[in-house]
Amino acid sequence: MLIRKPSDIRSSEITSESNYVNRRTFMRGAGAIAGATLAPGTFAATVPVEHGATVPDVRKSELSTDETPNSWEDITTYNNYYEFGTGKSDPVRNAQDFEPRPWTITVDGEAEITGTFDFDDFIKPFDAEERIYRMRCVEAWSMVIPWVGISLADVVKRFKPTSKAKYVAFETLEDRKRMPGQRFRSLDWPYREGLTIAEATHPLSILAIGLYGKVLPNQNGAPLRLVVPWKYGFKGIKGIVRMRFTESMPATSWNMAAPHEYGFYANVNPAVDHPRWSQARERRIGAGLFAQKIPTLPFNGYGDQVAALYAGLDLRKNY
Ligand SMILES: Nc1nc2c(c(=O)[nH]1)N[C@H]1C(S)=C(S)[C@@H](COP(=O)(O)O)O[C@H]1N2
Numbered sequence: 038m039l040i041r042k043p044s045d046i047r048s049s050e051i052t053s054e055s056n057y058v059n060r061r062t063f064m065r066g067a068g069a070i071a072g073a074t075l076a077p078g079t080f081a082a083t084v085p086v087e088h089g090a091t092v093p094d095v096r097k098s099e100l101s102t103d104e105t106p107n108s109w110e111d112i113t114t115y116n117n118y119y120e121f122g123t124g125k126s127d128p129v130r131n132a133q134d135f136e137p138r139p140w141t142i143t144v145d146g147e148a149e150i151t152g153t154f155d156f157d158d159f160i161k162p163f164d165a166e167e168r169i170y171r172m173r174c175v176e177a178w179s180m181v182i183p184w185v186g187i188s189l190a191d192v193v194k195r196f197k198p199t200s201k202a203k204y205v206a207f208e209t210l211e212d213r214k215r216m217p218g219q220r221f222r223s224l225d226w227p228y229r230e231g232l233t234i235a236e237a238t239h240p241l242s243i244l245a246i247g248l249y250g251k252v253l254p255n256q257n258g259a260p261l262r263l264v265v266p267w268k269y270g271f272k273g274i275k276g277i278v279r280m281r282f283t284e285s286m287p288a289t290s291w292n293m294a295a296p297h298e299y300g301f302y303a304n305v306n307p308a309v310d311h312p313r314w315s316q317a318r319e320r321r322i323g324a325g326l327f328a329q330k331i332p333t334l335p336f337n338g339y340g341d342q343v344a345a346l347y348a349g350l351d352l353r354k355n356y
């Protein structure tokens with residue numbers, strides 16, 4: 038494979054805009070060598086890299102909640118991203134200098150189309166939509182977040198998973214120079230997550246590339262992160278570099294770290310408490326210090342849309 042890992046590329050090579058463009062052209066060629074010809078793009082321009090730049094051509098979605106979104110400030114300063122530290126305000130501080138370019142996503146496993154794709158090529162065939170979703174962290178806090186994303190169902194179908202593919206597994210970048218939190222063994226790196234194919238092809242599942250119409254901030258998982266709004270937030274893996282189609286259930290980071298506390302499914306469920314705290318209620322970030330906790334809803338309020346995925350499954354055992 039001609040593509041160098043991002044970790045092999047010195048930061049001096051990626052500082053200027055013209056270098057960035059050159060690198061991208063190089064990656065395009067390499068993507069074609071990897072075997073996949075890509076459909077013509079939907080995006081008029083490539084998604085910009087600069088902090089705070091607007092994502093072009095974003096349309097609204099009927100799948101959005103009409104609840105009031107949290108502020109940009111809340112969403113970008115209170116984060117979980119252990120690659121940049123375990124405190125809530127570590128990611129915003131420690132991810133500022135992170136360069137989410139050049140970036141490639143490797144697709145492999147049980148699929149007809151596999152290869153390593155430059156980020157822009159990877160997202161180009163898909164429409165960007167605003168999806169305003171509730172997010173419920175397993176730690177019993179929540180937010181409402183206006184993501185910009187592409188349909189994960191469309192992405193999965195494009196790679197033509199084989200009949201053997203039952204799951205899709207994701208991995209975050211592993212690079213302790215660029216992700217200083219990986220110098221500590223707070224988790225077994227790289228961060229790993231996974232979904233069943235049925236979950237991944239549900240219309241609510243997206244790969245987010247933006248927030249509030251702007252490119253995704255580093256601390257929220259730039260350039261690409263998963264959002265599955267009926268599951269606990271830890272399923273929403275950030276900084277994705279690999280997508281693998283598998284026959285058996287993939288290992289996932291929080292399940293590996295504490296199997297009795299975090300299952301593979303991780304559907305939001307107020308009836309199944311965390312061994313160390315109740316999941317019945319949640320604190321809405323931004324509601325104020327004295328605000329009452331609000332009730333947590335089964336499947337985070339998306340039950341009408343997703344409960345059928347789990348017909349016949351014991352949700353107490355499959356937590
Ligand atoms: N790679 C990676 N992805 C991750 C995490 C992480 O530590 N590393 N934290 C998860 C958790 S626990 C939550 S609640 C959400 C937080 O997303 P946000 O900071 O954008 O709100 O990201 C998830 N994705």
Ligand SMILES: [Mo]
Binds near residue numbers: 174175176270
């Ligand atoms: Mo979380």
